[in-house]
Amino acid sequence: MTQHQQNELSCAGCGVRIQTESKELPGFVPVSALEKEPLICQRCFRIKHYNEAASVAVDQDDFLRLLSGIGNTKALVVHIVDIFDFEGSLISGLQRFVGNNPVLLVVNKIDLLPKSLNMNRVRNWVQRQAKQEGLRTVDVVLCSAKRNIGFERVIEEIERYREGRDVYVVGATNVGKSTLINRLIHDYSDLEQELTTSRYPGTTLDAIHIPLDDGKAIIDTPGIVYSSRLTEIVPRSFLGTLLPDKPIKPLVYQLNAGQTLFMGSIARFDFVEGERQSFTLYVANGLNIHRTKLERADQLYEEHKGGLLGGPAKEQLEEIPAWTRHSLRVKQGSYSDIYISGLGWIQVNSDSGALIDVYAPKGVKVIQRPSMI
Structure with a gap:
């Protein structure tokens, strides 16, 4: 069958144009199934034969x-x-x-x-x-x-x-x-x-x-597909670490101003100003969290990203957009989440207020919101 003939084929189930390149896109059929009658795409096949x-x-x-x-x-x-x-x-x-x-x-x-x-x-x-x-x-x-x-x-x-x-x-x-x-x-x-x-x-x-x-x-x-979600831009091999598959175990950190939390090698949380207070992380249980001093954070990241800090391998990190800084001020007496799309959120239990910097790959949604929990 020529490439031109293949391009003219449509799924007998849903009518979408047949393609053999990508399982994630509409119309996928394995090359081995192109001669079958009637020809239906993999999605229709799974619905008809497996109710799936x-x-x-x-x-x-x-x-x-x-x-x-x-x-x-x-x-x-x-x-x-x-x-x-x-x-x-x-x-x-x-x-x-x-x-x-x-x-x-x-x-x-x-x-x-x-x-x-x-x-x-x-x-x-x-x-x-x-x-x-x-x-x-x-x-x-x-x-x-x-x-x-x-x-x-x-x-x-x-x-x-x-x-x-x-x-x-x-x-x-x-x-x-x-x-x-x-x-x-x-x-x-x-x-x-x-x-x-x-x-x-x-x-x-x-x-x-x-x-x-x-x-x-x-x-x-x-x-x-929203590219503002971290899950869309990390390597697929890392998704299993990023996406939780069992109840999240909240991680509570008592931090002084001038301390940093690395979440794998894919995001960073700096407590810049404020009195000593607690921060609760709601992220996948398998994600590596590393605490350090803010003054050492840049050097630590350069030396240990993809290694000690966890996350995707160093060469894979080069495929992810560079970090952007988000400065967020939590008002005194408020209960807020610092939410990083696709990663989870950090609950700020602040009686005294806090200035926080979050670093995440460019384009990933980072916002302050009313606390969910």
């Missing part, structure tokens, strides 16, 4: 064009976010695109939070933060698709707000969207029907329609 959807990803511009079609339909929009990377996985501007359609916010991976947490407090925090980001939601559901916590509630709320309409599922990469889609397929779908496709105006992207028993569909949209 695989995640595919698109960049932000393509995704926003894709979203523009939702406002012209009557549907329920299920927006899945990651509680561990809340601001990094929230789709900013979603409200502009969905029109008057209701948005159900499904907050996944709550199994990663310490078990002692009051979930009502977390839910209230999520509602406030979503509202501040301009997102109007009909409800917020906390769940863990992986651990099967709260999933019945997700199903109940989808039924409550769907009202016989299609369901669009949207989310960033690595938020657990595929796991949740797979549960919906298992609970909802009659896969004897054919998968169908919809092509969005102004884009070549296709979304898979997974048929429901009432003639409507779950529309699985590709995951959006």
Whole structure:
């Protein structure tokens, strides 16, 4: 088969153009399967034969064009976010695109939070933060698709707000969207029907329609890639260290001004000014944390990045953008998180106030927010 013939092939399940280069992009088929009839992409194959959807990803511009079609339909929009990377996985501007359609916010991976947490407090925090980001939601559901916590509630709320309409599922990469889609397929779908496709105006992207028993569909949209998340720019081999897979064990440090914490070799936290106080780190348990004096921090990093400090190997670090400094002042008597997208957050328990510098790769989102916990 020539390259030209291959370029003309489309998936019989969803209609996307077939490609053999990248498993992460829509339309992937192994070269060995190109002669099969009917020819379907790997994502459709997994849905049809294993009741299992695989995640595919698109960049932000393509995704926003894709979203523009939702406002012209009557549907329920299920927006899945990651509680561990809340601001990094929230789709900013979603409200502009969905029109008057209701948005159900499904907050996944709550199994990663310490078990002692009051979930009502977390839910209230999520509602406030979503509202501040301009997102109007009909409800917020906390769940863990992986651990099967709260999933019945997700199903109940989808039924409550769907009202016989299609369901669009949207989310960033690595938020657990595929796991949740797979549960919906298992609970909802009659896969004897054919998968169908919809092509969005102004884009070549296709979304898979997974048929429901009432003639409507779950529309699985590709995951959006946000380069402002650390998880998108570190080597894939390091993701297992960065992404927690079990409840986070908070790490409490009593610091004096002029002390530094290195989080692996990928971020740095400087306590510049303030009285001695405690800082609590909520990061993956396997991430190496190293404390030193601020005056020694630059030299220590140059000598030990990728080694003693942990994190990606030194040669891999050269592929990551150089650090940018973020200066943040925590007001006296406030309870704040210093949040680094894709890494976690540092809770500042400040009665006296603090001046903090955070160093992270250029483009990674670093913000101060009201304390989650």
